[in-house]
Amino acid sequence: MDKTTKDAWLGNKEDLSPEALEKRRRINKKVMLFGCLPIILFISVALFFSFISGDEPTSASPNSEATQAPTNVRYIPGLSPTDVYPNLEKQGFSTEKTFNPEYGNLWTSTHSVIGMDYRVETFSYNIKNVVSVRATATVDGNGKEIVASKQFFQYISTLPYENANPEQAAKWVDENFNNHHATIQIGSVTFMMMAPTRYLRSLLIEVRYTSPSKE
Incomplete structure (x- = not known):
């Protein structure tokens, strides 16, 4: 891990260089994206199956x-x-x-x-x-x-x-x-x-x- 990347992860925000600050912002965006992805996928799947079951025809069974x-x-x-x-x-x-x-x-x-x-x-x-x-x-x-x-x-x-x-x-x-x-x-x-x-x-x-x- 190079020094800029190490500083972006571990360094004090007030002591970081502009390059390290920019890298930290990019890292935070990636963490948020991949951290929320499983939740987004779970909600999407749940909504999909809820939609399917809700629209399924309920024709009466003759029996x-x-x-x-x-x-x-x-x-x-x-x-x-x-x-x-x-x-x-x-x-x-x-x-x-x-x-x-x-x-x-x-x-x-x-x-x-x-x-x-x-x-x-x-x-x-x-x-x-x-x-x-x-x-x-x-x-x-x-x-x-x-x-x-x-x-x-x-x-x-x-x-x-x-x-x-x-x-x-x-x-x-x-x-x-x-x-x-x-x-x-x-x-x-x-x-x-x-x-x-x-x-x-x-x-x-x-x-x-x-x-x-x-x-």
């Missing part, structure tokens, strides 16, 4: 989404969501899944062709049962007729629930395709056809709640 259902809810016997949307996906539908611990779970399957939009909503308070299935078809009014969706509704009406009668359900859809609010009960399940306009048809499948008889 945990068993919502407290209303006491009067009725499930379609023997039908699960996997009886509905996977078969639709084989027909070209895309399914969006929404799991909400407060309001219930919804599987929304959609498909579009020229002039026609199809939509099937499967609702439940858990992932094993189905409360209702609502199928809807709309046309844009530019040449396509809503009657072209009849086979779609007949297909939906043949869902495999307990005590289902697919032939009867498909026949009923054919005969009541244009009858607004027409209903039929097959087994314990009620079908309701909605035909509010010539551009839209909808079919609701559910188990209707009936109040217990009073004796």
Whole structure:
């Protein structure tokens, strides 16, 4: 170590030469820089992981989404969501899944062709049962007729629930395709056809709640 450097490290500030004072200032800057560097790196890493964990999406897991259902809810016997949307996906539908611990779970399957939009909503308070299935078809009014969706509704009406009668359900859809609010009960399940306009048809499948008889 040369004399100037030794003085910069150990010498009395008042006795230092200008050269030694300048060297001491440079040494102090380096000490401060390298002394603070580990702290700066630690804070940077901590902030980085805090940012990552804070922005990570918290999408609901279907396995945990068993919502407290209303006491009067009725499930379609023997039908699960996997009886509905996977078969639709084989027909070209895309399914969006929404799991909400407060309001219930919804599987929304959609498909579009020229002039026609199809939509099937499967609702439940858990992932094993189905409360209702609502199928809807709309046309844009530019040449396509809503009657072209009849086979779609007949297909939906043949869902495999307990005590289902697919032939009867498909026949009923054919005969009541244009009858607004027409209903039929097959087994314990009620079908309701909605035909509010010539551009839209909808079919609701559910188990209707009936109040217990009073004796």
